[in-house]
Amino acid sequence: MFNVYFFQPNTTMKKTVGQLQQNFKLSDLKVLFERLFPSPPNGKLEDYRFIVNGIDLNIQNESEFNKNKHLIINGSTLYPLQRCVGGSDVDMVTLKNIVRNELPSEVGKILKVMAQCAAHGETTLCVALCCYKYCAGCFIRSFEASKFKLECLGCKKAINYMEFFKSPDFIQTLDCLDQISTLPKHIDYQVCSCGSPMVNETMYAKQQCMQCKRIFCFFCNNEWLDGQMKNEKYTCRKDCSYEIMTTQDSVPLAANPSLQVPNKRVCPNCFKDGGYGNCCKYNQCPNCEHWFCYMCLKSQTECSKTSNYSTKCTDVVKQTYDTFPRLIKL
Template sequence: MDSEYQDADSDMDCSDIDIVDDDYYNDNDDNDMDQIDPLIRDPEYFVYDCLTEEQVERLLNEKVEQLSNYLRITPSLAKVLLHGHKWSVSEIVNKYRENASALLINSKIKPTSVVHLQGTSSKYINCPVCTVSQQCDKFCSLLCGHKFCRDCWTSHFEVQINQGISTGISCMARDCEVLAHEDFVLKHLTQSEMREKYQQFTFQDYVKSHPELRFCPGPNCSCVIKSPEVKAKRSVCEYCKTTFCFKCGMDYHAPTDCQVIRKWLTKCADDSETANYISAHTKDCPKCHICIEKNGGCNHMQCYKCKHDFCWMCLGDWKSHGSEYYECSRYKDNPNIAHESVHVQVNVSAREALKKYLHYYERWENHSKSLKLEVETIDKLRKRINQKVMAGLGTWIDWQYLFAAANLLAKCRYTLQYTYPYAYFMETGSRKQLFEYQQAQLEAEIENLSWKIERAETTDRGDLENQMDIAEKRRTTLLKDFLDV
C-alpha cells in the first residue's frame, strides 16, 4: 500500500466591494438619492466581488490549510472533504467530532470494509486489470486496499480525465466507491499536459461546489464572482461585462425566480411545435369559438357543438357560398365527390391553455425584439448628437441625458420582459391582480418613455427626465413588491 496514503489515514484516525453595472443598469440618480441606503433605493442591490483564478485559488487554499491543520490530514484529503461539504469547515469539524469514521466513509475516503489479501511468500503479484505479474513494489492502492499496478492506475486516470472527470475518479475495483485524492492521481500522471488538464478540471469542480462562487458564463472569460449572499441577484462581470443571475448562472431574470424561469424556457422550447401545429391545423368555430381540428378533405365543416355550417378556408357561412366556394378555398375539391366524414375534436381546456401561453409568450418575445431595436435607437441618437455638436448646438456632455434615457428605457424593458413568465405561473388571486396592475402601469410608462425618446427633438428635457423618473419608480416598486430572493 502506498506509504504516503497510509500516513494520511493514520492521522485521520486519531482523535473593497465592487458594484458593477452594464448599459442596461447605468445609475443616474441625483446626489440626494446617493445618500439613501442602496438596499432601500435599489431592490436589485447586490454585494459581490469579481475574482481572478489566482485569487480564487488563494481563497480555496486558505480553507484547505485551515481544515488540514485542524484535523491533521493532508491537503489533498482535506479537499475531498471540503468538496463534498460545500467548503464548510465548521460542518466538517462537527461531523468529525461526532463520528470521524462515518464522516470518512460517507465522504468516500474510506470504505465500509478494507480488503485483506491472503499472505504469500512470492515477491510478485498479478494485476487484476492487465493480469501481468509484477513485483509488489509496482503496486499501490487507496484506503480500500484494492491493489493495481501503477501502469493501470495511470491508464485509468488518463481515461477518466479525458472524459472530463476529476474529483469523481474512484477506485478501479468493481462496486468500490472510494475516491482517488489529488496527490494519488498526480503521482501517477507522467505527462505534464495531462496533469494540467486534471488540475484545471479539479479547480472547476471546486468552484462549482462552493456556494459563494460562480463562474462568469461569458465566452472565454475566467472570472469568478464571489458573494456571501447566495441569491438570485444581478451580477455583472467587470472583465467581459456579461450580466447574469448569481444563483443559477443564467441570464438575469428578475422578478422571475430561477426555478420558474427554467420552467418557462423549457415550456417555450417544448411548446413551439405544438403552437405551430395548432395554428396550422385548427381553427375556432366562427359562431361558438370552440376549437376544431380538420382531418378530412372537405372544406364544408359542421361544428360539433353548435352545429354551425361554415367554410374551413374563409370561415364564412356555408349556405352563402354557392358558386363562390372555390374563390376562398386553397384546395380544388371536386364538388361531385361525396363529402368525407369530418371528425371534430373538441378540447376546450387545452385550447385555453395554449391561448394563455401564447398571450404571455407573444409579449415576452415582443419585448425581447424591442430590446434589440433599442440598440438601433442608441445608434440613431449618437448620430443626431454628433450632428448637433458639429453644428454648435451644445457640447457632447449637454446631450448625455438622451443616452441616460435610452439606457433606462432598455433597463425597464428588460425587467418588463421577465414579468411575463412570472405572471404566467402565478396563481389567480388578489396578488396576481396587483402584479398585473403594476405590470400594466410599468408597460404604459415604458411606452411613454420610448415615444418621447424617439421624438427627443421636440421633447422638453424636463418632461423627458420626469418621464424617466416615473418609469424607474414603476420598475423599482414592482421589484420591491415581487422580487423574491
C-alpha cells in the first residue's frame, strides 16, 4: 500500500490522503475517489479529469490510463478538474501565503554557520545555499523574490527542496505550488470565480461551472452575456483573453527600421504576453525573464547563432491558439 493525495474537488487549497495497492487498477482509483468524496455533492469520478505532474491521466480510457499510471507513486498529488463538455489562473494566493507564514520557522530549523551574509555583508549566523551564505532575513526575502525557487546566485544550480528544508510537509507544499503553477499556461485550463478548477474538452467559450452553476466565458472568465458574446472556439469575441494575446500589429524594428516586428508577443517559455521593447529584435519576457527573438521566437542564444540583433532571421512566425499548450492532447 502507498499514500496518494487528492486536492478536494472544486478547491485547490485542501488535500485528502488515501491509499492504493502497488498493483492498483483504474477501478481501484474510482472506488477510492468516490469513497473519499461521496456523490453528491462532488459528482462521480467520470465528471473529472485527473492531472498528476502536469500529465492528463485520461480515466475515460483504461488503456490510455495505464500508459501514465506509473506516475502515481507514494506521495503523489492528483488534481481533479471539472470536465467542461458544453459547446486564468489558479488561485495560488492561499498556497503562497501558507509558504510565507511557515517560512521563518522552517528557516529556523536549518543548520547555521557564522559567516558574512552575501546580501548585506555583516558577519552573523547564516544558512548556506550552495556557493553563498545568507542571514535568515535576507534568505527569506531572496526566496520570495525568486518566486520560491531555490537557485544558487553564483553557479545558477537549481537546488532540490529536500536538500535544503527539513519538514516533509513544507517540502510537499512547495512541490504542490510548483505543480499548480504550471497549470495556468494551458489554454484548456481555467478556474471559476468560485475557486473550482476545470478543463475544457471542446474548446468552446460558453461553459457552466458544475459547482456554482455560473455560466461564463471559459477563456476570459467573464460572466456570459447573451447577445454580446459568441460561443466560438477559443474566444467569446468580447475582448477575450487569448484572442487579444494572438492579435498583433507590426511596428518598425528600432535597430533596423526597414524590418517589421510584432508590437507584442506571447513568451514561448511561460506563455504570458508582453510588448515590444522598442530596441532590437531580442526581448526579455517581463514575467519569466526569458530572452527570445520577436521574429522567429527562438531563444536569443539559438537565434544569434545564425543572425544578430538587427537582421532578419526568418519571416515573422505567426502565433495562434495552437501556440498554447494543452492538458488534453488532440
